[in-house]
Amino acid sequence: MATCDVAIVGAGPYGLSAAAHLRAVKGLEVRVFGEPMASWERHMPIGMLLRSPWSASHLADPSEGLTLEAYQAALGDRLPRPIPLGRFIEYGRWFQRCAVPQTEEKNVVRIDASPPGFRMRLDDGEECRTRRVVIAAGIVPCAWRPPEFDGLPVPCISHSCEQRDLRQFARRQVVVIGGGQSALESAALLHEAGADVEVVVRQPRIHWLDRSAKLHRLGLVSRLLYHPSDVGPAGVSHLVGRPTLFRQLPRGWQDGLAARSIRAAGAAWLQPRLTEVQISTGRSVTSARPVGDRVRLQLDDGTERCVDHVLLATGYRIDIARYSFLAVRLLNAIRRIDGFPQLDAGFETSVRGLHFLGAPAAWSFGPLMRFVAGASYASRALALRIAGGAADRPSPETARVLESTTAGR
């Protein structure tokens, strides 16, 4: 049976950045599994623009030579800003070809403990052993579907992660549930595709990031207000952008700042695209039932809607139990809090040799880990651990190195 030192599950921004860093650790045999940028290709809508700004959208390699600027230079072309989804996918694949050409386009179907490491099964039937596993498998399995929509037949309802091409809803009536970027951008794309759309939002108002957009245009002042990774409101963003510091804050502060940093909001540039779309705020759906091939929704103000489709843009709730490739015995050995694994400074779980990157690391390292911008810190900390470093309380110098991200550009 083949063996390796480290197996990385997933070839999105986190898996690829981690692989690029681990390749630089001498003598380490690393295998990377997954189709590069697959969840961006399959689970985000055509026409989407990245909400994260340029400075927060680089994948990370140890030499910082594979940034978006380097990609533009290689391409001999300028990327638009905000970055269109398709161009970002192309960038991710270019990064993969340059930094991790050995990526294996196979899915991992099972991981179990097999001391002194792990045993894995791939979807082509191969079995292999590895000393360490790094799970960078993303959020798609954690898509949240509110229970009031249970029981609606599949053609009438979908989660936003299931809709790649919203143009199929042209001339149809669609209700979008949710008030965050995904709901609002889906509504804009649906409207532009010729659908009749309404957005139903629980919150009393949409939180538009228009004030934040103005504060981002103040040059030096903006840099004082926002960390380049740009997660969280003015000021708070500097704490979120320093995970070593963030994880030392009292738990209550971490939770409060995290909630504030990822609250549902819409980018300012979406606002003009939604002027003709009905947005019903302060409303929730109390019941949903099929009527023929349509859906009847009852709202809490007593009104009803009868539509062709309900699009749940209701976000994601991290629970690593949703990763079906984890053997139950292994899953049960991982110390978890509210579905998140508890991770030490090297992104390692209570099971030695098992690491998680990306959104599952957000309980331990803060909301930065939910975004591409966190990949630089995570990859460096992981590489440091695997190369034999990563103390639980890094020295100020180590913290500075970990946090000097490519996002600084």
Ligand SMILES: Cc1cc2nc3c(=O)[nH]c(=O)nc-3n(C[C@H](O)[C@H](O)[C@H](O)COP(=O)(O)OP(=O)(O)OC[C@H]3O[C@@H](n4cnc5c(N)ncnc54)[C@H](O)[C@@H]3O)c2cc1C
């Ligand atoms: C609609 C939408 C818009 C977003 N916009 C932004 C944005 O503008 N900026 C930003 O920073 N973040 C954005 N995000 C968050 C974004 O998902 C994360 O920042 C980013 O994808 C994290 O990278 P990742 O590598 O952890 O996950 P992913 O990009 O999801 O990569 C995980 C990969 O693992 C693969 N995988 C899963 N299971 C297996 C398996 N068993 N075997 C092999 N491979 C497997 C998946 O196919 C996938 O390719 C957005 C999210 C959504 C849903």
